[in-house]
Amino acid sequence: MLNHKKLREAILLVEKLGGLSFEIGPIRPPSEGGSRSLxxxxxxxxxxxxxxxxxxxxxxxxxxxxxxVKEVMEDLDQAKSMADLLKEISLKLGYEGKTGESLLGALLKLDPTLGHHESFLNLFNWLSSGGKTVFLQDADSLIIPTRNLVEILKHLKKLFPQVERVTSYARAKTLTAKPLEDLKLLRSSGLSRLHVGLESGDDEVLKKVNKGVTSREHVEAGRKVIEAGIELSLYVMSGLGGVSLSRQHAENTADVLNRINPHFVRVRTFLPLPGTPLFDEYRKGNFKLLSPHQCLSEIRLMVEKLEITGRICFDHFINPSLKNGFPIFRQDYEGYKLPEEKSVLLETIDRALELEESELRWLEELVGLPCL
Ligand code: SF4
Known part of the structure; x- marks a missing residue:
């Protein structure tokens, strides 16, 4: 039974906790959500x-x-103070300093507004799953001067020594401008994985979608990241070349992937996003989405040509599925190991291709849904 004194103290600490926060950007890769990254x-x-x-x-x-940098460091300090407070509250409430579902329930009873406190919830989920992975937001963290990013990484490690993996999004263009030595320094300071949008290995597609990067630059950037000892996760957008560029999109993407040999390839089927120029083109009838069979055939062609030794993942619901939304591919974050599971993957695609297109989900059904 909790005594009144401890409860009163816990209430004061919860009040203090509610007054702390750190800034969070709008998106992160699904795999980082799955790992409950800070x-x-x-x-x-x-x-x-x-x-x-x-x-x-x-x-x-x-x-x-x-x-x-000072602002980011202050955010880290806030996160650390919140973590310390949580531990203290957990001890006072009899949860032995641990974070878990029951502590969360108790906290929300004491202060229901914590249920809408974004950074508190992120921190709580992160701690309760071990506090080992961190994701640096937003779209291109490597654009930060190296010495500044090193300073941030060191502060992170000092405050949270249990962290094992630090990841971020980066643009290939930015990576081409970063010296290899800088990437190595970032690696030794704790940066362990980069998520980069390759989208396509075909220069015509890259130019059409105004990616601002060529296939040659993609290869240069990707190889450099790997040489620095950083894990590389490349996003590929099937269907991005539409029907007319489908074949060259598949073949040249496989070629670029083979030249880089990334640790992860993550497939995201292209879906027009409202507010974008490509969405307008789609609405005007100038861009045709692939049919279910065309999409599967494009992925098949790319997979067939892949000679990489990493993993290919389909960890998003917009990838090919049955009419009822049941995914054709395994949707987990680790995906299929190549080359070992290449035949399994090709057989999976071939089985799906034997189905009538009416039994598969058409991309048009998803247009307009929040898919990020
Ligand atoms: S896809 Fe292009 S526009 Fe969108 S966040 Fe990445 S670099 Fe920026």
Missing amino acids: LLRVTRNCPWRLCTFCYGIPYRRQKFQLRP
Whole structure:
């Protein structure tokens, strides 16, 4: 039975906790959501905002900003104070300093507003799943001067020594400008994985969607990341070339992936996003989405040509599925190991291709849904 004194003390600490916060950006990769990563916003928005399929819409087209290092450090200090307070509250309430569902229930009873406190919830979920992974937001953290990012990474490690994995989004263009030595320094300071939007290995597709990067630059950037000892996760957008460029999109994407040999390939089927130039083209009838069979055939062609030794993942619900939404591919974050599971993957695609298209979900059914 909790005594009154301890309860009163806990209430005061919860009040203090509710007054602390740190900034969180709008998006992170699904795999980081799955690992319940701590979200640390080191920049705001995207410095490019011109890819016609995205257009910076996930960041509400807001202007890019570098956050002052001091501000990011203060956010980390807030996160640390919140973690310390949580431990103290947990001890006072009889949960032995642990974070878990029952502590969360008790906290919400004491202060229901915590249920809408974004950074508290992020921190709580992160701690209760071990507090080992961190994701640096927003779209291109590597644009930060290396010495500043090193300072941030060191502070993170000092405050949370249990952290094992630090990941971030980065643009290939930014990576081409980063010296290999800088990437190595970032690796030794704790940066362990980068998520990069390859989208396509075909220069015609890249130019059409205004990616601002060529296939050659993609290869240069990807190889450099791997040489620095950083894990590389590349996003590929099937269907991005529409029907007319489907074949070259598949073949040249496989070729670029083979030349890089990333640790992860993550497939995201292209879906027109309202507010983007490509959505307007789609609405005007100038861009045709692939049919279910065309999409599967495009993925098949790419997979067939892949010679990589990493994993290919289909960890998003917009990828091919049956009419009822049941995914064709395993949807987990680890996906299929290549080359070992290549035949399983090809057989899976072939089985799906034997179905009538009416038994599969058409992309048009998803247009307009929140898919990020
Ligand atoms: S896809 Fe990436 S680089 Fe392109 S506009 Fe969107 S966030 Fe920026």
